[in-house]
Amino acid sequence: MEGKREKRPRKPKELENQPGRYDPRNTLNDLTGKEWLLLTKSFWETETSVIDKGAYKHPAPFMVEDIKKLISMYTKKDMVILDPFVGSGTSLIAAELLSRKGIGIDLNPGYKDLYEERIQALGIVPHSEYLIGDSLKKIDEINLVDYIVTSPPYHNILRNNSKGTRNHTGKSYRMSARDGIEYYSELENDLGNFEQYEDFLNAFSKIMRKAYQHLRNKKYTTVIISDFTVNKKEVCVQGDIVRIMSEAGYEFSGTTVLLQPVKPLYPFGYPYAYKINHHHQNIITFRKIES
Numbered sequence: 043m044e045g046k047r048e049k050r051p052r053k054p055k056e057l058e059n060q061p062g063r064y065d066p067r068n069t070l071n072d073l074t075g076k077e078w079l080l081l082t083k084s085f086w087e088t089e090t091s092v093i094d095k096g097a098y099k100h101p102a103p104f105m106v107e108d109i110k111k112l113i114s115m116y117t118k119k120d121m122v123i124l125d126p127f128v129g130s131g132t133s134l135i136a137a138e139l140l141s142r143k144g145i146g147i148d149l150n151p152g153y154k155d156l157y158e159e160r161i162q163a164l165g166i167v168p169h170s171e172y173l174i175g176d177s178l179k180k181i182d183e184i185n186l187v188d189y190i191v192t193s194p195p196y197h198n199i200l201r202n203n204s205k206g207t208r209n210h211t212g213k214s215y216r217m218s219a220r221d222g223i224e225y226y227s228e229l230e231n232d233l234g235n236f237e238q239y240e241d242f243l244n245a246f247s248k249i250m251r252k253a254y255q256h257l258r259n260k261k262y263t264t265v266i267i268s269d270f271t272v273n274k275k276e277v278c279v280q281g282d283i284v285r286i287m288s289e290a291g292y293e294f295s296g297t298t299v300l301l302q303p304v305k306p307l308y309p310f311g312y313p314y315a316y317k318i319n320h321h322h323q324n325i326i327t328f329r330k331i332e333s
């Protein structure tokens with residue numbers, strides 16, 4: 043407006059240069075009001091750190107700092123976190139760094155070795171457990187947990203798209219070239235090996251239905267996944283995940299967009315058709331609410 047300065051909304055007092063205050067009524071986490079509020083923003087930029095270095099022998103690891111944010115939002119110290127597709131063990135490492143206990147499950151024993159290498163390199167004496175096997179069965183062995191954070195295989199896209207693991211010669215690990223062919227395993231219960239997208243969704247749904255039985259009431263579950271193409275057609279994977287999780291009893295709490303701004307841009311459809319470049323993941327969170 044000409045001549046008039048628009049009034050900026052005033053920053054809440056507790057968000058000005060103070061660490062914020064912890065509310066003793068807080069039953070969800072150990073955060074101050076200010077820390078809590080900052081994590082409710084619907085987009086985050088992915089945060090890489092030196093701790094991620096060892097993870098890149100896995101084709102699709104989480105970044106530790108991203109998972110630390112989630113664990114600090116949804117749990118308190120000493121609580122138990124489950125990741126039924128734990129891969130290189132990032133969720134367990136994030137849990138350890140925040141004095142929580144992690145339980146991870148993965149089909150591929152080689153990824154447990156990778157997790158152990160990472161833990162050793164960080165000098166952590168872990169309290170977490172890494173179970174090898176199919177989550178559909180292994181979940182029966184665990185007790186109640188306080189939070190589930192996970193990312194399943196993205197259907198069979200590694201088999202279709204990947205040229206293998208990254209060599210670490212580039213400036214940034216994420217941007218480094220890949221060498222060799224890599225997918226998770228040859229096992230038939232590996233969710234990355236289902237040919238049909240519907241079969242992949244059904245297998246994921248069965249595991250998450252079981253996981254629901256092991257989650258304490260009023261606690262949260264986060265699934266991290268991006269949209270992708272199936273048979274060259276763009277699919278709203280997020281929509282399918284929300285549907286199958288809701289059918290399993292989880293209540294949708296919201297999606298945080300995790301921006302990945304340093305990925306390369308590919309001219310997929312150019313110059314004939316629009317094709318999207320996925321430069322974000324969806325962090326989709328649910329709550330278990332039973333009366």
Ligand SMILES: C[S@@+](CC[C@H](N)C(=O)[O-])C[C@H]1O[C@@H](n2cnc3c(N)ncnc32)[C@H](O)[C@@H]1O
Pocket residue numbers: 097100102103104105126127128129130131132133147148149150153175176177178192193194195196226227231232233234
């Ligand atoms: C997207 S990756 C998870 C990566 C992990 N977030 C990390 O930071 O390394 C998915 C993982 O699911 C595992 N997986 C696939 N099918 C499984 C099943 N039925 N039970 C347990 N793990 C499975 C794969 O071996 C793979 O490591």
